[in-house]
Amino acid sequence: MMEALVHLLMVFLILANLRLLGGTRLNVCIVTVAAQGAALGLLPIMLHPFSMTLHALIVAAAAVVLKGWLFPRLLKRALRDAGVEREVAPYVGFTPSMLFGVLALGLGALLARKLPLPAPDSSPLLVPVALATMLTGLFLIVARRQALMQVVGYLALENGIFAFGAVVMKEAPLLVEMGILLDIFVAVFVMGIMVFHISREFDHTDTERLSELKDWTP
Amino acid sequence: MTLCLLFVVVPAVAGLLAFVLRSAPARRALLVLAALAHTGLTVWAWVTRPAVAPDAWLGLDATALWFLTITSVLFLAASVYAIGYLRRDAVTRANEDEDEDEPDDESFFQPVPEAIFCGCLLLFLAAMTLTIMSRHFGLLWVAMEATTLASAPLIYFHRTPRSLEATWKYLLICSVGIALALLGTFFLAASAGAGTDLTLDALTRHAARLDPRWLKAALLLLLVGYGTKMGLAPLHAWLPDAHSEAPSVVSALLSGTLLNAAWVGVLRLHQLCVAAGLGAFSRDLLVLFGLTSLAVAAMFIIGQRDYKRLLAYSSVEHMGLLALGMGLGGAAVTGSLLHAAGHSLAKGLLFLTAGNLLAAFRSKKVADVRGALTVTPASGALWLVGLFAITGAPPFVTFVSELMIARTAFAGGRWVVAALYLVLLAVVFIGMAAIFLRMALGAPSKDRRKPEARLAWWPPLVLAVLAAALGLCWPAPLAGLLREAAATLGGGP
Known part of the structure; x- marks a missing residue:
């Protein structure tokens, strides 16, 4: 029963990844990454339902x-206050992005076979999906122009790491786990403030135009 | 343990207090008082040398105490300098506000900039202290991320488009780097298997049982993650921008203390690898990163047009030296530890002086600064002293440490490494000397002497004296501490 639920969750994560890669509106991407994160929060409970502490x-x-x-509240507020573009501006088009998502899943499966878990008691899909989610996040950070989409990519990266952590860190002390969550929260908070400042300073949140600072100016 | 907690709690509470204090003089006094308290605690730790409890999360072993001392001294100097800086800045801001008729009352996270500055500075100190003392890899990660978050608003203090760009790059690159380090921490947990605590002691005890495949992957990820924070090339993309756009006090702290804190994270891992019999693997990686950083820094130092960026690339170079020394092993480990102090003192001195030059000449371009010795005699002289302190000329401590690293490389028969090391050091010296001398000497375009506040040149002078004193004599407790730290890091006589 729980196993089926975990598999269902994995499928949901994969679909969320593809939606992030193919999403054309910032709003949609923010909601998707939030749903992915919330679903992942339930993963530890699903993995060890009978040893719940x-x-x-x-x-x-x-x-x-x-x-x-x-997170979605903070990001939506930044989006509203920034009050500029709502369309995702990609460096890499949406179709190639989706193809990358599929490729990332394959790559994740390949890597997972190379590095077997010491305690293989969880779903065989977990590690590949976690790795694919991380790769998706990294891809979004480099392949999207808006600062806000880079924050979304960062969150997807964190989601992937969290999924992996849920498998490994069964008995991590509460303090560290809460510290990690808190740090991520503050990171998103500070990034939200920065997005707001970027939009006010430049009238856009296009990071391509954040390119004043470099060494060799002709 | 109580002492360790005090080290973190004092600056953290002072930092939170600084956010709410209304009066500017009180806030500045609080900043210096907290820095003094931190230094006082450090002295107390030297006197009592508290033992590290087994499996403790926080502890002051020799490595931690050494880096904590460097951090504390540099922070004290920077906080005294910051008073003068903030006074100057408040005057400039008041003048600007008169010109600006548009009231800046959009209240989206916009409290008094100076309160944010002092508060974040103290929280930054608390986070760095926690990083250095932490003996649990999870806690280490949390503290490391906290240093990024506390320092981001500091870089954005001037609220110019350029500083905004630098802050964004800093936040994003370091956060992604740190996220990879978190993955590395999980890999470390995977290598240990269920039931093992992630403390340094527990992992060292079970070192033989750690799965080497996962441990190697963890080492790579953690090295990439913390190496990004530390500015090892080719992961240094954020560093020149952040260091050049931040206020000079903050640049001094970023370069002299934050990079060290990240280095401590790498050292903890190296310590574990040495214990697990993977010392050779992690040493090779460190030598590779070290030489790459030296080469990249040398390339960008030659003909650099912005003197704060020049100092930033010099930091990349010196982080490379730390990694190289640690990677060579033997006596170079002590050299590397000593060099951390030499670099921090010299770089603190240089960035604080750069702040004075920036205030006098109103430009970060090398071409705009001429005859600093005439216009600002104290800062001009300090600038030249700094050149010798950072490039490893005697009597400064960097000379001793760089010599130790070179001797180990030759003694170990690593001729290629030694040759590359010496050539790159020479290139950096020539590149920096050419620029520094041009700035200090020469006829100034406007030969008017500018007044210099005493607070602007006292702190860097003290740092210069310390860097020279440390090169001339090592008191016995210091030598003992370094020996003790080197022993845990795979070093030898």
Whole structure:
């Protein structure tokens, strides 16, 4: 039963990745990455349903609230206050991006076979999907122009790492896990402020035009 | 343990207090008081040398105490300098506000800039202290990310488009780097298997049981992650921008303390690899990163047009030297540890002086600064002293440490490494000397002497004296501490 749920979750993660890569509107991408994060928050509970501790429940609840509710709120506020483009501006087109998503999944599967987990008691899909989500995040950071989309990419990267962490760090002390969540939260918060400042200073959030600073100016 | 907590709590509480304090003089006094308290605690730690409890999350072993001392001294000097800087800045800001008729009352995260500056500076100190003392790899990660977040608003202090660009690059590149380090931390957990705590002690105890495949992957990811933060080439993309656009006090701290804190993260991992029998693997990686950083820095130092960027690339060079020394092993490990202090003192001195030059000449371009010795005699002289302190001329401590690294390379028969090292050092010296001498000497375009506040040249002078003193004599406790630290890091006599 739980196994089926985990598989379902994995499929959802893959679909979310593809939607992020093919999304043409910033709003949609923000909601997608939030849904992905919230679903991932439930993963630790699904993996170990019968050894549930209070500590795991707290972490799961914090992850769901932060990633599913607070992050999208912050980012949407930055989007509204910045008040400029709502369309995603890609360096790499949407179709090639989707193709990359499929490729990333294959690459994830390949890497997962090279590095077998010491404790193989979880879904065989987990590591490949986690790696594919990380690659998706990294790809979004370099292949999208807007500062806000780069934040979304960063969040996808974190989601992938969180998925991997859920497999490995079964008994990580609560303090560290909460610290990690808090750090990610503050990172998104500070980035949100920066997006706002970028848009006010330049009237856009296009990072391609953030290119004053370099060494060799002709 | 209590002492360790005090080290973090004092600056953190002072930082939070600085956010809410209304009066500017009180805030500045608080900044210096907290820095003094931090230094006082460091002295106390030297006197008592508290033992590290087994499996403790925080601890002051020899490595931590050494880097903590460097951080504390540099922060104290920078905070004293910051008072003068903030006074100057407040005057400039007041003048600008009179010209500007558009009131800046959009309240989206826009409190008093100076309160943010002092508060973030102190939180930054707290985060760095936590990074240096942390003996748990998860906690280390949390603290490292906290240093990025606390320092981002500092870089954006001037609120110009250029500083905004630098801050964005800094945040994004370092956050992605750090995210990879988090993955590396999870890999480390995977290599240890279930049930092993991620503390340095527990992992070292089980070193033989660690899965080498996962450990190697973890080492690579953590080295890339913390190496980004540390500015090792080719991961240094954020560093020149952030260092050149930040206020000079912040540049001094970024270069002299933050890079060291990231280096401590790498050292912890190296320590683990040495214990797990992967010392050769991590040493080779460190030598590779070290030489790459030296080469890249040398390339960009020659003909550099912006003197703060020049100093930033010099930081890349010196981080490369730290990695190279650690990678060579033997006596070079002690050299590398000593060099960390030499670099921090000299770079602090140079960035603070660069701030004075920037205030006097109103330009960061090398071409606009001529005859600094005539226009600002104190800063001009300090600028020249800094040149010798950073390029490893005697009597400065960098001379001793660079010699130790070179001797180990020759003694170990690593001729290619040694030759590359010496050639690149010479190239950097020529590149920097050409630029520095042109700036200090020569006839100034406007030969008017500018007044210099005492607070602007005292702190860098103290740093210069310390860098020279450390090169001339090592007190016995210091030598003992370095020996103790080197022993855990695969070093020898």
